[in-house]
Amino acid sequence: MRYNLACNNGLGVPSNGGEEVKVATYVRVSTVFEEQDSSIINQEEGLQDYYRKKGWVLYETYGERGSSFKKREAYDRLIRDGKTKRFQIILVKSLSRFGRNIGKLNTDITNLVEIGIRFVALSEGIDSNNNDWQGKLAMYSMVYHMQSQTTSEFIRIAERARAKRGEFTGSYTPYGYQRVNKKLNLASDDTPSIVQKIFNLYQEGILGMQAIANLLNDKMVPTPAQKHGRKRGNTLWGQSTIEYILTNPVYVGDLVAQREQAAALGSSKRKKKNKEEQVIMENNHPPLISREQFQVVQDLIQRRSHNKVSGLPNLFTHLMFCADCGSGMHCVKRPYGKTHYMCGKYKLRGKGFCSRHSIYEHELVELILTDIKQLKGGHVESDYLRRELQKEAESKKRTSSSEITFLKKEVEKLENRKQNAEDKWLDGDITKDQYHEILERLSETLLTAKQKLSNIQKENENKKLTLPDITKLTSFEKLDRELLLMLVKKIEVKESGNVNITYNFKV
Structure with missing residues (x-):
């Protein structure tokens, strides 16, 4: 807690006597860059001059860097302290520094004024002690919202015009290309041949996308992120990177820009544009792949996706x-041979990260059924087993619900971070390259979280909530998914093929 000692006697009491009036000031810059420190200082000094002339006592200066309401700790603390009446006045230099979210501004400020907290924004002349404050608040918050909208539209129009001139408007050039005079040209390194190799390997039909990624990792081929010098980029090739290359029409010489845009200003959701709204410039730059080969690869991707489980x-x-x-075991089903499972990290990344840990599904099924039948033949009664399974089923249901809640919050948090990055870009606080680097990093994590959430929700939809009938519990002749989920909590597979099974009941 800080007090303004220039206008009081050092004890938090105004030097001119009378009732103490505590003021909370709020300062903000919407970037994390050091050069913006002077802006914070300028805001503080301007606010100091004002409250000193008024004879108010400074309760605290709430300051932070950030362009979105989604992650403002100081702002949130200011609002909480205001609701508990730790001060009487909130003083800001400008409403635009306080925030540009129309709904939140009007709600938070109005709620505080209703409980007796005075709000003053100097630049706009807003003072909640005056009758016109609500009109000014609504008008200026709308103006700042429209400014952001106009900036966004200007950026979109400018990029569209540049794309129609054949200029590459993306943040990072596609792998295998370099930008020369704002247009794409073949890179002077070995990346063009690597792209061609990726297409050739996939067209041969022997290796899938992840297998191609593993091959590139084994040969220590630099990833697109490494080629661009992105500090937080992926250092390993993955299936998503290979798929992006294989499906990108840039490699046949076509420039495709403005494929999608924000669903609405301030929204983290993206919507795809109709083909008529996109900018498509055919034969715009030197191709790396023939159109015939590109089409063959697209047909292969389509066919393989239909054959997936x-x-x-x-x-x-x-x-x-x-x-x-500790990674999950991946199921491998072939048109020939028996279904088996192998270490997911080994399957995705190769032998440099783990080993196969392979086990056949039918062997594991027989092992579990044998365990249960031996328990039944020993000292475990069916009624006891049913009660234990019922307890575990209810526990799993609660755990699953908690997991879904956590993942939903995680998805929302990542969506908010994407929106924060967009806000900073629109405000001119970060460059387009920095924006897309953040976007790429968050999108991969977001996709993983969404897929995990979808899997859990799908499993809950397909799983019956009631126990199987007593016949199934007492016979144990066949092990299906429903019975397995009630019997088994966890299975760990060792490199030797031995397994450790943790059951959902104690014996």
């Missing part, structure tokens, strides 16, 4: 893990 869980999904690295 449906989104329903496999028998041991979310139950079986590698005992060494």
Whole structure:
């Protein structure tokens, strides 16, 4: 807590006597860059001059860097302290520094004024002690919102015009290309041949996308992020990067810009534009892949996606893990041979990260059924087993609900961070390149969280909430997904093939 000693006797009491009036000031810059420090200082000095002339006592200066309401700790603390009446006045230099979210501004300020907190914004002449404060608040918050909207539209129009001139408007040039005089040209390094190799390998049909990524990782081929010098970019090739290259029409010489845009100003959701609204410039730059090969690859991707297993869980999904690295075991189903599981990290990243830990599904099923039958033949009664399974089923339901709640919050948090980045870009606080670097990093994490949430929700939809009938519990002749989820809590597979099974009941 800080007090303005220039206008009081050092004890928090105004030097001219009378009732103490505490004021909270709020200062903000919407960037994290050091050069903006002077803006914070200028705001503070301007506010100091004002409250000193009024004879008010400074309660605290709430200051921070950030362009969005989504992650403002100092702002949130200011509002909380105001609601508990720790001060009488909130003083800001400008409403635009306080925020540009129309709904939140009007709600928070109005709620505080209603409980007796005075709000003053110097630049706009807003003072809640005056009758016209609500009109001014509504008008200026709308003006600042419209400024952001206009800036966004100007940026979009300018980029569209540049794209129609054949200029590349993206933040990072596609892998295999370099920007020369604002247009794409073949890179002078080995990346063009790497792109061609990726297309050739996939067209041969022997390797899938992740297998191609593993091959590039084994040969220590630099990733697109590494080529661009992005400090927080991926250092390993992955399936999503390979897919992005294989489906990008830039490699046949076409420039495609403005494929999507924000659903609305301030929204973190993106919507795809109709093809008529996109900027498509055919034969705009030197191609790396022939149109014929590109089309063959697209047909292959389409066919392979149709042959994938449906989104329903496999028998041991979310139950079986590698005992060494902790990653989930991946199910491998072939038109030939038996269904088996292997370490997910090994399958995705290769032998440099883990080993196969392979186990056949039918062997594991037989092992579990044998365990249960032996328990039944021993000292475990069916009624006891049913009661134990019922307890565990209810516990799992609660755990699943908590997991869904956590993942929803995680998705919302990541969406908010994407919106923060967009706000900073629109305010001119970060460059477009910095914006897209943040966007790329967040999008991958967001996709993983959404997929995990979808898997859990899908499993809950397909899972019956009631126990199987007593016949199934007492016979144990067949192990299906429903029974397995009630019997087994976790399975860990060792490199030797031995397994450690943790059941949902104690014996």
